[in-house]
Amino acid sequence: MSKSKKTQSLIQMGLFLGIVVFINILANARLGNFALYRSFDLTEEKRFTLTDGTKNLLRNLDEVVYVKVMLDGKLPAELKRLRASTIDILDDFRGQSSLVDYDFENPMAGKPEQVNARMEQLRKEGMFPMSFTVKKGAQRDETPIFPYAIVNYKGRAYPVNLMENQDMTQSSDVVLNNAVSLLEYKIANAIQKLQETNKPNVAFTMGHGEIGTNERKDFEGSLRKFCNTGTLFLDSVTSISPEISALIVAKPLRPFSEKDKFKIDQYVMGGGKILWLLDMVRMDKDSLFAHPEYIPGDYQLNLDDLLFRYGVRVQPNLVLDLQCSPIWIATGKQGTQQQRQPIAFPYHILTLSNPDHPVSKSVAPVNLLFASTIDTAIRTKTPVKKTALLSTTPRTRLQYLPARLGLDFLRYIDPEKFNKGPQVVAVAMEGTFPSMYENRLTPEMVSGLTQLGLQYKSVSVPTRQIVVSDGDVAKNKYLPTREQVVPLGYNDVENFIYANKEFLQNAVEYLLDKNGIIAARGKEVRLRMLDTTRAQDEKTWWQLVNIVFPLLLIALFGFGYSWWRKRKYARV
Known part of the structure; x- marks a missing residue:
């Protein structure tokens, strides 16, 4: 080959390499927050596509978000998938904003004294190690892990438990799949909370026999991580302030006056959000124990017409389900010692969660006590979307009032009679709600609105409500002698905590969500399991x-x- 041809070949090779380098630079370059590169999500469920709410959140960042993930070092094979998925999500975040940065850390690295000091510091910050079960054939190995990501923004930090509230009774594959599905929501939600300079206000109504401060301490404590909480006596205010972002009506026992209902109605018309936790039947476990036969009545709450207008009816009945939690039953005495045994109690149902709604997706069973059914087939004047959040299994019975109840039936449960099918016990409503007082305004109501400088609204702006047919779902046990709060959803027979608090916390976050971040909680990552039998054959x-x-x-x-x-x- 001649010298000129060699020179020409070298020039061509140099130009080719230069073009490749230039394209590579462009493929990783940005103009401000705008990335010059693009990716294509070819998965069926669009698992690698961020929701619009998350994209808007990241594009509006004004300072660096630094995420430190505690998933480094020697990990079980199953957890390596969670680590890889976390990297994918954070890379997607960084694709939307150059102000996102992250790093991985092994909290177990270093000398024993260093590890102990680090563990103590993490515990003080509310982060605790968990035991992850790895299945190897017939063996089950317990591996301690620290599945946390610490999100830092403007000098503040928010810890995120990547495995929080997972049903650890499920297989490790399902648990990890649920954790992967929630990665975008959990990290985006943490960023959103750190961005908020003023926390939203959530008020518990009082004055109608609602559960007290000690009985809602666990629930209220979980809410205080992201909002301000307080109480509101409806009879002491002329109207409900729009500064209250959400209202919680937790197990009222006495009727609401027309004045109080009118205040609630106009609060909803102005865009107010409400979480209704209602008991319709005057029933509890102690009443059954105290009487050989007990005839329960219904709570006359005077809310039926208001809820009916909004599109639901909580029925005055009791739903029994063969999928239920146990209680202790006294069986006699041996000497001076009281003998007791656990027995399944169909009135304490374990619910099934709707996997297609962000409030209930991936939520473990919620324990409801003496719940009623909710009728959602009510036509409304305005468009209201109603979605079941919690339901029973198909193996149910219904008891309508009046009814004679006792404990003897527990000895003779006939599964054949549990044939009423799935029943809805919690529902979300979203849309524009009609006012119950249209064409029903009294002169007193008109005068009150005029004095306040307010105008009556007959149709609400778009807003949300959630109705749960059990008030005890938010009620924790409180031991006054020890001043001790028993965790919400705790069953002392099984020594197990059900997902009551997680469900309620999700419900409030759904009501308060303004940026659409909650939509990321509904993302689905399908678990495509290997057919081991076919693979072996x-x-x-x-x-x-x-x-x-x-x-x-x-x-x-x-x-x-x-x-x-x-x-x-x-x-x-």
């Missing part, structure tokens, strides 16, 4: 496909290339 075939077939292709290519060269140069 076809093992030899796939070994041939993956080992022999590629070698044959290489040999065929070599033979063809050699033949082509001989033919080409033979002609010359």
Whole structure:
């Protein structure tokens, strides 16, 4: 080859390499927050596509968000998937904003005294190690892990438990799949909370026998992480302030006056959000224990017409389900010792969560006590979307009032009679709600509004409400002698905590959500399990496909290339 041709070849190679480098630079470059590169999500469920709410949140960042993830070092194979998925999500975040940065850390690295000091510091910040079960054939190994991500923004930090509230009774594959599905929501939600300079205000109504401060301490404590909480006596205010972002009506026992209902109605018309936690039947476990036969009545709350106008009816009945939590039953005495045994109690139902709604997605069973059914087939004057959040299993019974109840039936439960099918016990409503007082305004109501400088509204702006047919879902046990709060959803027979608090916290976050971040909680990452039986049966075939077939292709290519060269140069 001549010298000029060599020079020309080198120039061409240099130009080619320069173009490749230039394209590579462009593919990783940005103009401000706008990335010059693009990616395509070809998955069926769009698992790698961020929701619009998350994108808007990230594009409006004005300072660096730094995420430190505690998933480094030697991890079980199952957790490596969670680590890889976390990297993918954070890379997607960084694709939307150059102000997102992250790093991984192994909290177990270092000398024992360093690890102990680090563990103590993390505990003070509310982060605790958890035990992750790894299944190896017939063996089950317990591995301690620290599945946390610490989100830092403007000098503040928010810890995120990537495995929080997972149902650890499920297989590790399902648990990890649920954790992966919630990664975007949990990290985006943490950023949103750190951005808020003023926390939203959430008020518990009082004055109608609602559960007290000690009985809602666990629930209220979880809300205080992201909002301000307080109480509101409806009879002491002329109207409900719009500064109250959400209202919680938690197990009232006495009727609401028309004045109080009118205040609630106009609060909803102005865009107010309400979480209704209602008992319709005057029933509790102690009443059954105290009487051989008990005839429960219904709570006359005077809310039926208001809820009916909004599109639901909480029925005055009791739903029984064979999927239920147990209680202790006294069986006699042995000497001076009281003997008791656990027995399944169908009135304490364990719910099924709707996987297609962000409030209930991936939520473990919620324990409802003496719940009623909710009728959602009510037509409304304005468009209201109603979605079941919690329901029973198909193996249910219904008891309508009046009814004679006792504990003897527990000895003779006939599964054949539990045939009423799934029943809705919690529902979300979203849309524009009609006022109950349209064409029903009294002169007193008109005068009160005029004095306040307010105008009556007959239709609400778009807003949300949630109705749960059990007030005890938010009620924790309180031991006054020890001043101790028993965790919400705790069952002392099983020594197990049900997901009551997680569900209620999700419900309030859904009501308060303004930026659409909650939509990320509804994302689905489908678990495509390997058919192990088929894989074992076809093992030899796939070994041939993956080992022999590629070698044959290489040999065929070599033979063809050699033949082509001989033919080409033979002609010359």
